[in-house]
Amino acid sequence: MLLATRCPVCDVAGPAPCAGCVAAMRRAPLLPPPPGVDRCLALLAYAGAGRELVARLKYRNARAGVRWLAGAMAALVDEPVDLVTWVPTTPARRRQRGFDQAELVARRIAAHLRVPCRSVLRRGPGPTQTGAGAAARRAATPSLGARRAVAGTVVLVDDVVTTGATLSAAARCVRDAGARRVVALVAARTPPPGDLH
């Protein structure tokens, strides 16, 4: 191994994530796709080890898990697709972090699927979901728009889906830009309320 890696969940040296943490991750709950999304493929439940992996990628600039995450997400896609894109984070967050985690994952997924990855959506400085209360989240409509025309089946990558409002808004823009079918591909889905595992 040329580059030493550590598990982004438990910080043990070795594969990122380690086998023990992978075994502890739960699959995403099966829920209907948000309105406007033809199909929603979700890898992990946003809880426990899965939550740690995705949250650290997002907040602590720990990108060691990106390779694994992208490979596992790409493996969920079992239909022909034409293009991969992502739900962009707000300009302020991108500046603050220095990268867009959804773009990082999307680019690797596109490489796995052997299709182009393009920046399709732009996001204005509208409300973000992080830190907002549940009511604010429900009310928040991100200011999203399309920057290019697309065609065929488009894979729309995002990190975490909670209410699905952002994915819905993004899917609508991608469809307005010309997509025939929008397949959302998300790293993690929050368990429905009442799921205590």
Ligand SMILES: [Zn+2]
């Ligand atoms: Zn681990």
